[in-house]
């Protein structure tokens with residue numbers, strides 16, 4: 001197939017493009033490079049073993065999208081491109097709704113105009129809100145608690161409405177839990193621009209000497225060791241989940257959601273210990289106050305993806321941390337500048 005991937009130069013998008021190329025698909029990357037570097041695309045092609053078509057285009061840019069869709073036949077779209085910082089979304093809601101929601105609508109319109117009606121969408125476990133009813137099944141109530149999360153809920157709704165109105169659409173919303181790790185080569189990985197919001201990138205920057213210490217956001221939660229529990233999933237397993245969804249999409253007309261996680265929760269202290277094993281040294285840390293909006297426990301019920309898509313995460317937390325560290329150690333400052 002020839003797959004158009006928005007956000008294909010980013011962290012999850014890039015790993016997915018590598019797996020697509022390795023599986024023999026042709027790929028068109030559409031990325032505005034707001035949160036990704038050009039050098040990532042060079043490395044993605046190296047790892048994938050084949051060239052791809054690249055368009056430096058924003059999903060809000062209808063003319064730019066038309067150019068990408070007219071570069072050759074497109075069988076399906078995987079749509080990663082989005083802003084994703086929770087705190088920033090609270091401060092700049094219009095920017096988030098414009099980029100994420102209006103950007104997706106523009107993309108869907110251009111897809112429709114080009115008779116491309118198969119989409120795999122980057123959703124998030126954030127759609128389960130602050131609920132503490134883990135494990136989450138896909139029919140759990142939706143209700144995000146910040147504008148970033150609301151954009152994911154709204155886009156899923158748009159896909160349901162679209163597929164209900166026109167049965168030619170096949171849409172898969174993949175709800176990611178907590179992606180970490182990197183391709184085992186260490187050539188591509190997560191490269192946050194500012195202070196990392198997420199746990200593992202922050203730990204990695206402490207380990208490599210870019211930051212002094214990790215602050216653990218609360219150790220008085222009702223969990224076995226008092227720190228929050230999340231479902232960390234290796235980004236390569238996650239990437240392969242997209243290929244599984246693409247392979248089976250023809251069997252699922254309409255709009256559907258699948259959780260992509262391991263089905264297993266790990267605490268902040270367990271992740272820290274695993275990362276320390278990868279590095280071989282202790283990682284400085286202190287315990288601070290809770291972070292607003294954190295649910296104590298979140299992990300996936302993964303039985304639907306296993307049953308419907310024939311996909312299951314395989315890699316352990318230690319492999320996630322070892323691969324994440326390999327990337328960070330080889331690229332202490334992230335990707336080289338373009």
Ligand code: UFG
Pocket residue numbers: 084086124125126127149177178197198199200202214215216217218227228229230268291294
């Ligand atoms: N944490 C720390 N210190 C840090 C960063 C995080 O202790 O410096 C803790 C958090 O409090 C939380 C855990 O590590 O308990 C994981 O935090 P992340 O920010 O890595 O992940 P979240 O589960 O909070 O966030 C993820 C995604 C979001 C998404 C959210 C809900 O990154 O995009 O899940 O699905 F909105």
